[in-house]
Every structure is written in C-alpha cells, then in structure tokens.
Amino acid sequence: MPARGGSPVPSSPLIADTPDSKANLTLAPWTVSTYLLEAEEVVDFLCACMGKKVLAPGIIPGSDLVWWTEALKFAGSLAAGQKYLPGVRVEEGKYVAIWEPVFAGEDAGELAKLAKQMPPAARALSRALPPEPSDRPPEKPAVFVLREFIADSLDRIVRTSLEKKEPARTKRKTPSFDSIHDAWVFALHSQDGLIYGDENEILQLAARAREWQRPLTILTTSPFRLSFRLEEPESEEGISGEPERPEEIEEVEGPGEGKYIGEVKESGDIEIPEGMWYVRYLLQPYEDPSLLVQVKDAWKPKKDSVLKKYDVKNIRQFLLSSLGQAASLSPEIASSLEKPAPSGYALDIREAYGFLTEKAVSLNQAGFGILLPGWWTRKGTKTHLRAQAKVKGKQLQIGSGLTLDKIISFDWEIALGDKLLTVEELQALAELKAPLVKVRGQWVEVNDEEIRAAIDFWKKNPHGEASLRDVVKMALGASEKAEGFDFEGLSATGWIEEFISRLKGREGFEELKAPEAFSGELRPYQVRGYSWFAFLRQWGLGACLADDMGLGKTVQTLALIQRDWEQTEARNRKPVLLVCPTSVINNWRKEAARFTPGLPVMVHHGISRKKEKEFPEEAKKHAIVVSSYGLLQRDIEFLKEVPWAGVVLDEAQNIKNPETKQARAARALEVDYRIALTGTPVENNVGDLWSIMEFLNPGFLGNRASFKRNFFIPIQAEHDQEAARRLKEITGPFILRRLKTDQSIISDLPDKMEMKTYCTLTKEQASLYAAVLEDVEEAIDEAEGIQRRGIILSTLMRLKQVCNHPAQFLKDNSSIPDRSGKLARLSEMLETVLENGEKALVFTQFAEMGRMLKEHLQERFGCEVLFLYGGVSRKQRDRMIERFQEGKEYLPIFVLSLKAGGTGLNLTGANHVFHFDRWWNPAVENQATDRAFRIGQTRNVEVHKFICAGTLEEKIDEIIERKVQVAENVVGTGEDWLTELSNEELKDIFALREEAVGE
C-alpha cells in the first residue's frame, strides 16, 4: 500500500484522513487480515454486491470491489454465451478438470478493457506471510489476475449449475473409471474437479484436449471477424435506401442489373424487382466494427489497405479457415471457393430469402458476423403480414359509464406493412410464391404459410370481439402471435380512436378546473397532471405519477380525490386508501388539511388503530384513509373488506419487488382506480417496472416470466433497443414524469419553493419527550423570574433535541439508525436527491447533531458528506466549499451548522436546502437558505423545513406563521418571547399530541 510517515494512505476519506506527514510516499508491505472465500462464495458475494453503492448501512464497497463485480458479470456473460471449453489444468501438483473461458473477438477486447480499468489495489495482495521488508511489491499484470479470476469464477458458475455425476465405481476411496475420458467427464461435473486416473493418461488427455482446441486459436488470435452482408438488387432509381454496391466486384460474380417485371394484378404498390442479390464477404476488425474491409484486400493487399498493419499471412489463414467452416454450412459459399480470391456470391430472390431466414441464423450462431438490410432486422417495426382490428366508434361519450370491461366488436383486417389487403390481393400474393416483395418501395417478407393462415383466418373470422382492455393492449403494441401470424395494431375510428390517441399522447384530454372545495392554487402543469389522473381514473386505468420531488405530486393526488368525492353522490361515496412510508403519514394529514379541508381523513396507524370489523365501519365514514406499507401488509385481511374507491401508493418504489408481502397486498385490494407516486425515474428501471405496472394495470406486461423473457433480459442483458422501445410504448401512457428542468415546467415554478415537511416521532422519541415534560412540569410552576426563564429555555432545548434524535438528547453515543422520524424522512428525501444527481445543504443549529448527520448519511449513502461547524479552520472551510462547488467529485451532501455556515458562503451547487431543526427566526433561516438561493444559482431551489407534527415544533411554527402574516419578522427574535407566556400557554405549546407518534 502507498504509505506516508509510517501509516498507509487510506483508500477513502470515509475511513480516515490522509496521514498528515511531510514524509515521502512509499510503497510498503502491510499485513492485512483477510477472510478467504470459496469460489462459490465469491460468486454469491459479488452477485449480492452488484450495482449497490452501499451494502448495508456503513458498509461501502471500495472501487476494487465494484470492479470485481464487473469482472464477475463478464464471467457470467461468458457462461451465458457458452464461450468456454472443457480442459485440464495442473494445480499444486494435482490434475484438475476445468471449464476454460475462450476470449474470442469482442470478448478479447472486453478482457483488455476490463484489465485496464482494474484498480491496482485489486492485485496488491500477496499471500506471503509475514511480509518481509525486502519483498518486492506484487507485479502481476492486471490482465493475468483478471484472466485467472474469470477462469475460476466461470468454472465455478458452470460447475454449480450441473448435477454431480455418480462415479462409475466407488469400491475404493477414490472413484475409478474404465476410461480416462470418463474420469474427465466425472471431474468436469464434480465439486473439486480432481481427475482420478493414471498420471500419464491424464497428461495425454491434456495434450489431446489442447489438440482438440487448436483450431480455435486461429479464431481467438485473429483481430477480425468474418462477416457476410446481404445486398439487395440494385434498383434503377436506387431508392432502396441501402448504400450503393461497391464498384469493385468482378463482372462475372456481380449481380445483374435490377429491373422491374410483372407487377401483381390489382395492386400497383406491390412489385418484385428481378435482379440478383449478393452476399459479400467482409472482414470486420474487432477494434472498429464499423470498418468493413473487402476480403479481396486480404487476397491482394493494396498499398493503402487497412490490412497493412496486420500480418497478411495470418489474415489469409483466418479467412480460409473461416470460409471453410462457413462452407460446411452453405454450399453456395463452398462453390464460391472454387475460384481464386472469392469475394462473395450472387443469389436469386428465393435464395436470398433462404439466406435471411436460415443461413444467416446458422452462420451467426457459428460466430460469423451477419449484416442484413435494415428492413429485415427491425423487429417490431418490420413490415410484415398482420391482422389488425378495425374498430368503429361514435363520438366520445364521456361519463357514460363505459369501462374497460366493455366488449367491443370489430372487423379484422389484414395488412402488409401499412397497406391493407383484400382477399383477392392476398390470393394473388399467394400465387406469386415470392417470399419477398416490395410494397411501396419497401421490401416485405411474405411467407406462404402466413398468407394461407391469414386467408383461412379471415374467411372464418371476419369479425372479432374483445374487451376494451384488450383493444387498448393491442393498440399499445402488446402483440400476440396466434394461428400462424401476428395480431397486432389497431385501426380505429370514432371515440375509440380518440381515446387511444389521447392515451398515447397523454394530452388532448380536457383540462379540468380545480375541484370546488379545493383550497389552494394548482400550477398549470399540476392541472395537466390532475386532468391526466382523472382521464385514466375514468377508464379504471392505473396511473403512475413520477414527477420530480417538489413538483407537488401530493397536491395533484388530493385534487383528484377531492374531484371524485364531489362528483359522487353522498350515498355512493367510498374512501381512498393512501399508503405511504411511516415518516410521511403526518405530511399527508397536514397537506390534506391544507388543500382539501373538506375531506374527512382517517389515519390508520398506531396501537390504538381500529381493527377487524371496526375498521371498515370507521373507514367508510372518511374520504381518505392514510396508512403505512407495514400495516398494508399486516392488516390486509380487514383492509380487503372495505370497498375502496381507489388506492394510492406514495413512494411506490416500496413495491418494486413483486414478491414482497406489501406488493402482494397492494395487488390484492379491490378498487376502482389505482395510483402510484414516486420521485424516482421508474421508467428507467426495467426490473422494478413490472411490479408497479402489475399493480396499476394487471396483465399489460404479461406474467412475470414472460416479462423477463420479452423485456428484462433483452433490455438488461442484450441491450435490445427495440425491446426497450416496445416497453416504453406499452407503459408510456401510464407513467407521467416531469422534471423541474423541463421547459414547460420551469416557467410555472417559482425560483424558490418553500415546503414544510411534517415528520413523526418514534416511540422512543415520544416517551423521552413525555419524560422531559413530566420532569419540568412542577419546576415551571414553582420557579420564577430568571430561574423560570432558564428552565423554559432549557426545556425548549431538550425537547428540540428529542425531536431531532434520542442520541442527541441522551448524549450517549448510542446508535443512530431507526430512532428518529426526522432522520428517516431526511434520508428518504436525500435518496431522491441523489438519484436525480442533485446536491443538498442540510442546516442544523446543533454541531453534535451535524456530526451525527454526517456519520449517518455517509454510512447510508456511501459517499463523503461534508460538515462545516465552528471548529473548522478557515483553510479547511474554503477547501470544502471549493470541492462542493467545483464538481470534480460528486459530493452531494453538505451539512452545516447554522452558526458557522449560515452567512457569507456561496454554495450555489446545491438546489435543495434542508432545515433539519428550526431557529424560529425566518430572517436567520432565509439567510441560510440564501447560501444556495443567490446569484449564480441556475436552478429552482427547494427549501424543506422539518417539523415534528404534534409537538412544540408544530405549535411554534403555527404561532410564528400567524405573526408573520401580521408583520413579517416581528417575532423574529428567536425563542425568548416564549418565556413571556403563561404557564398554561406554555403547556399547550409543549404538549405532546397523539398524532405525533409514528408507530
């Protein structure tokens, strides 16, 4: 490890500060305690670490561990892609059967790239103990270390996936086999891989295995891949959209001139250009796959050829052996090799179709590159024969009681691309027996069987029926293959067309007025969001509002609930279940009281909550029932008994794992409409999307297994753009996410948004709070003058500490997590801030709280948290500000004590300001806020003021708000005014109200 002045330089400032020594840096050996993992444990462990910034509170993966997870991913991709072979290895004098990775083509590049990224720390450990000062530091090249690791983990992945073979004979202690090959097969399946057999036979086996693998060395050492490109016949106008045929083809082999002949009767749009297609052989360098080199360059290298930098003899050998392998898959390739220097071969339309459908697939599987025309490879948008529903609807009838269950009848129509076909046209096509035709200048596959299937289907079923839900699914492109061809798409007219286009466009629907009894103003984008909610709600479709934090998801939701309430006759009214994290229950209660004061709200929480039969009785009397995820799962049995109007999941990422009890419970509720709220970009997280969609609109993404097959693996593992596009198309209409930075939003937002965040107390906090009150009650009554004043101020201080955190009050260095409602809420909100790549300032008036915040947030988020307090030197302070502002490192959180950081500094890098506790002096708080909200700030600033509901914090806040309305800043002299209050008034302020407790 690099060391300075006798101590190692830590890997991260989170562990310790850099040794403060003037001594020179040296590389010195250190003894480190290690825990040795078995290969299988390594795989499990790294799997568990994958993609995590924090493993558990306070356990943060170092950059080397992060890198190892990447290396394991690589091993996983090799195992999935079957890029390995059985082999034999000598290990510490033992003969072991192994599954060896084969790094061919891109994988060789990947290996080199990964090796380059390896943090040197990952190879700094040597097992020699104890280290002697004379020891040279390890110098094993990164690529070796990586290769060994990949080989070991790949072998382990393969091995553990196999069932153990029973040894042929186990009379003796060691199994024995008739043939060394049987021993090898056994060892390839066994846990330890040991080969039991005669040493010489094993050696011979090893040699044979290498001999067997030898042809691959040509492949693995070649810098190229042999690729085949199918080229269309050249059309006269050259409208095919493909690049022009390179001029250098020999006349004999080149395709003939394309010319148009007989067009299909009745349809001038369909034609079959007659001309030869061509399969061209190309060399594709792995290091630059966009470069396609004609193979003739390899036969007769030109002076300026890119091949000049490679060994031409090797290229020829590679080319020949590749072509030889390809020849066994394709007789056309074989016959092209009868002539010197072949560069490709010509084919007719039928052969071209055969190449597209069969040859290309088998060549590709054998490891050759295949370049096909774009019209063929575009999967989803590929023009092909399909059945679509033609639905006629009249005018859109809003509020006519239509639901998704309505059965819609429609006519089937058969389309080729965007051209509708008649039965006669279909039959004409079938008679042509051409596998490929051009429709309006676009090449289109017409499969004989498909045409026949289509004609059959159509004759039997000219009309169809389906629920509106299925029609919507079809319209969104959730296609199904049945009866031999695709059912996909919709051509609709009338209200259904309107409905679908509104759904897809997420606009065009009526912008609603705010509900009558809604108190407060909706910003223009909030009106749009609320109207969108109402539109989907009307159809019983679930909606996910994923607006950025601070855009008012709560307000939009409350507006919808209010509207629903107003529009329903009193006797038909049903409550809405609102599920949220415990830490925001009070926030919802307060927000509802503020924006929808007319709606009766019930909080289903705490020990005294209504249970079993009492619950439905009580719930029916309210408009909103607020509860937590924990109780959703625990109380589901009687929650299910209520006929809910709707269910709203706040922070819906809580159900991202569909197997959890809360996710199951959420799906089990019977409701008219469903809403999910989240501030995280759900649409980008393919894995989490299914659960949320399944909650909102069951069945739209198929079951979990088919979702994994059709979307998750293609998008996540194969980077399939097409699958990603289809997923977006299906989910898009149900997810609305707007960013603060959107042009259409930014103009609606004030530059500074102040919000109060109401927090709950934990049980521990509540009992401490009660204890403090009990403690001082008599004292206040008895004391007078200066003494009374002192008691009041110290009580105030102690209660504030309790509201912040029990450990701050107890000063006992006890554990931090899960003991404070405020801290829980802060952590949740900061998580969203971090996910959006933003930065935040957190102000507290207590230095010791600041220290706890720093420690806790570092452990929670795994990144360094800056902390400025009175004890920080000027130089250190300037350095902190510089690091926070310049953005070379992502230091998203800056904790400041109000006294040290409340004035003068410029911290415009942050656009979130949290006031963790209150000064009760708006002027001071505003001044602190202005560290971020000042010249140089380019974004809107969100100010979050934390208040524990049901405690003195809420009371004082109310009093100050009232006074501020009279004359701003009059009360702004801190807390002294409290001492002037009567004992009764004080008791009222200090009192602990029931709603304070969150659990």
Added chain:
Amino acid sequence: MAAYWDGYGYYEPSKPIEVKGGIKAKSKRGGFGQSWWAKRWIQTLESFNIGARLTRGKSYARKGQVTSVKIETGLVRAKVQGSSPKPYSVTIKVRTLTGSEWDLLAEKLSQKPIFAAKLLAGEMPEDIEPIFEDAGLSLFPEKLDDLDTDCSCPDWSNPCKHIAAVYYLLGEEFDRDPFLIFKLRGVDMDDFMSSLGKGPAPENAGMQPEAGILIKAPEAEYETGAEIGAEIGAEIGAEIGAETGAGSRAKARAKTGAKTGAKTGAKTGAKTEAGVEAAHVSPESLPLEPEAFWGRPAESPEGVKGPTLEAHIPQVPAALPKRLGKFPFWSGEEDFLEMLEKVYSKASPAGMRVFLGEQK
C-alpha cells in the same frame, strides 16, 4: 501362454486380456470410417490380403484393445493389448514426401481456396487426389515402399491383427481430422496453410522461399514440448526418448526423464495461452500515487459499468465445441458432444443469473 500353429499363421488364444477404458471404435458392425478418405485409407490395409486377421483386427478395435495411439510426422505408435500381459507395440511408418514434392503440390493446391478452406474446416476436399496424381504422387500410402509396419507380437504376418486394429482406429480418426493424413506424410498444418494461403497472387509464382518450411525441421517435431512431453506415456516415453535421443538424456535415465518432461510439458502446456501472453506482457508495478493505487471512485454508477457488456443465451447450444468437432480418440462412455450440450444448456441460465446479479 498357449499358442498354436494352424498352417497359415501363428495364433494366440482367441481371447485377449480384457481392457477397461481402451479406445473403442465407434463403428459397431460393418465397415470402418464414414468419410471417403477414411475408407480410402482402410482400402489400403484391406488390399494386403491378410485374411481373418482383418476381422480380428476389427473386433480388437471395437472392443477397445488398443490402449494408446500417437501420431507423429510419418509415424504412428500404438499399444495393443493382446493375450500377453504386456501390450504389444505397434508402429506404422509412412514415407514422408520430399520438399520438392510438396512445393509442386502446394502450387497446385493454392489455385483453389476450397482445398485449404475445407481442410482447415476438417474436411478432405473430394477432388484432391487428382491434384496428387497430376504431380505423380499419391495422398494415401499405397505401395509397400510407402508403408512400413511393425508389431512386437509373435505373429509373422505383417500386417497382423494388432496392426489392423490400429489401422482401423486411424481410419476413424481421419474422419474427424483429415489433416492427420497430411501430418503422417510429413506436412505440418500451419506451414501447409501458410503456403496455401498465399493464394494465386502472381508474385508468388516460381520458387517460394517459404516452401522450404513445408518440411519440418527435425526439432520442429517437439513443437511446444508440452505436446510431445504429454503425448509420451511413461513407458514408451522411455523408448522414444532413447530412439530420438531427445535432449541430452542418457538412455538409462530416459524413462524418468521422459516422465518429468511430460509433467513439466503438461504444466507449461496447460498454461500455454497465458504463457504466450507472458512473453508480451511485462510485469506491471503498483503505482505509488494513492489515488491511482486505490482507484478513483466513479463519479456516477454508470461510470464503472461497461455499458457495452452484453450477455446472450445462444439458441443452439454448444456452438463452440460443435465447431471443433469430436474429441480425438474419445473412449468415454457418454457421447462427448451430447454431454457438452447438456452442460452448456444448463450453465447458460446460471451465467445469465450471475450477469444480472440475481441471487439464488
């Protein structure tokens, strides 16, 4: 050991000692070898008119009496278990072609890339024989001059049934790798390829400097050392060691020498790939700068992820081993490729789970 004279030849008792794990021919009845070139090879044997020895040789080959076969330039060595406790040693020597003979052939072969391509892909081009004939040569040893066989058994007939058994097995091996025939005739695959690969370019006409390397220099036989080392079994290793005078090993020490050689050979061999690279990659010393040493933490999670890394489960399993074909002289109970197909199909989803970081 009882033996008797039947008027035609010297016969052992009809039942040889049973062998476990010998090389068993794939052919269970009828002829040997599926490819035309394997059949051509066997024709040569069958033309020698050795009567019942052919049938016995076939049955030896099928029963797995042949315990080892090694193919070298111009030479095949095999061990065949007869009725004597010690297996008999069989050698088949084939005349290697001279440098000028190969020069001539190489030029003719280079006119059609299909020859090289097919050979590299494990197939003997069908019209290759006329090319040999044009040059006044034959690919398969036909005349007695071309072939010299020997067996340590007491049978006076040459070829005997042991030689026949080896001959049949070789036929099956040629099915798998037609290039073995070229190897037998003294041509190294790589050299052959590089000559063929020259293609028809006119500048290559006439005397080709590379043509010289078509014929192996004697030491080239040792290839990587690992190869030979491993191929030499302990017993015959001693013999070969003595015969070829490999290294400076004295005859007396030859046995152990070969053994050690074999071991080290296998060791280096097993690490060949890494070893080759070692030659190019020099040690990398650890950086002194702490930031470089520990690795800079990525600024965003995307920074670390190789967004290019993909994982695909192939539709058809085991493409790689299928491309390589059968395992040489496979004697396992289970079919090699079938076994691999099962493994690949099972391991793919497991690999995908690891790639996606899904835990069990």
